[in-house]
């Protein structure tokens with residue numbers, strides 16, 4: 001997120017670049033650090049599966065280490081992994097990517113986003129994105145010298161992005177539309193129809209759609225629309241995908257970008273001087289995840305689906321109105337009835353009831369009045385957190 005504090009706030013002693021000064025520390029991390037210092041906290045804070053990585057995936061990495069597979073890989077990533085990924089994208093979305101030129105294995109989607117923004121933006125160029133959005137989207141744009149232009153989205157529209165609102169913000173400096181559905185923090189999923197409208201705008205104005213589809217597998221009773229698979233969109237899309245969420249592999253730091261070869265070549269130039277390659281053992285694990293991880297991923301998603309229902313019902317029963325999330329693993333209830341800001345709510349809830357949630361304002365102005373509750377935690381913890389929140393809300397409810 002962009003800092004609202006004065007530039008130069010971190011630079012009293014050392015010169016810190018203006019670009020870096022524009023950023024404030026992630027609102028998610030802040031709560032993560034705070035809760036680590038308090039005992040007995042139930043965390044609905046960090047967006048991370050509570051599962052360990054499925055054992056067959058871990059084992060494949062252990063075996064590779066035992067065999068001494070500890071060297072750098074190709075900058076693009078291991079050929080077997082790129083081939084497996086090409087097969088995966090073809091199987092799921094009927095998309096054809098050349099594994100030798102159009103796929104890049106990265107250190108998580110996080111690195112892929114950074115590379116993409118640095119590869120496509122010149123100073124002052126604009127990227128349109130929904131508000132609220134995942135905290136890194138605008139940060140990557142700023143660090144690349146660009147400008148993030150936000151489009152408000154609202155609970156009453158299911159937090160979907162309107163193509164007309166996007167179109168209204170296009171200028172001669174606009175280069176891309178940066179989206180991420182299923183969405184963090186709202187759990188929104190764009191319908192194929194609405195996504196198609198965004199795609200038409202992108203094609204009409206010759207813009208790229210930068211699409212973070214890290215939660216693609218985490219949908220509940222609705223379909224995920226892959227932007228690149230919409231008619232003629234492959235040439236207009238930088239697609240990100242990852243292993244962190246669906247395969248419970250956050251700590252492995254592995255993800256990928258799929259895009260036309262000119263874009264992958266530009267991203268690879270930056271990647272080869274900064275990361276060189278993603279971790280070798282994580283790449284081996286990712287091959288196993290793609291080859292044999294479907295079943296364990298599906299089991300986890302089924303379980304998240306059950307927790308989602310309990311979380312949403314629980315929040316509504318407390319009286320915190322909650323838009324029904326259709327994807328990812330977040331609920332985004334409104335806390336407006338308490339009269340607190342989302343930051344005040346999250347801080348007081350943590351102090352008084354030891355439940356950690358993330359203030360919606362960490363994700364943009366439209367997140368104010370909401371908090372993000374991650375339900376990728378045990379059912380017992382969800383139920384206890386809801387009981388504590390109920391006590392908290394009845395104490396703070398405005399009469």
Ligand SMILES: Cc1ncc(COP(=O)(O)O)c(C=O)c1O
Nearest residue numbers: 047108109110134184242244255
């Ligand atoms: C929407 C979204 N994109 C990207 C990431 C980062 O993914 P990775 O672990 O692959 O870097 C996250 C992590 O929370 C996320 O929520």
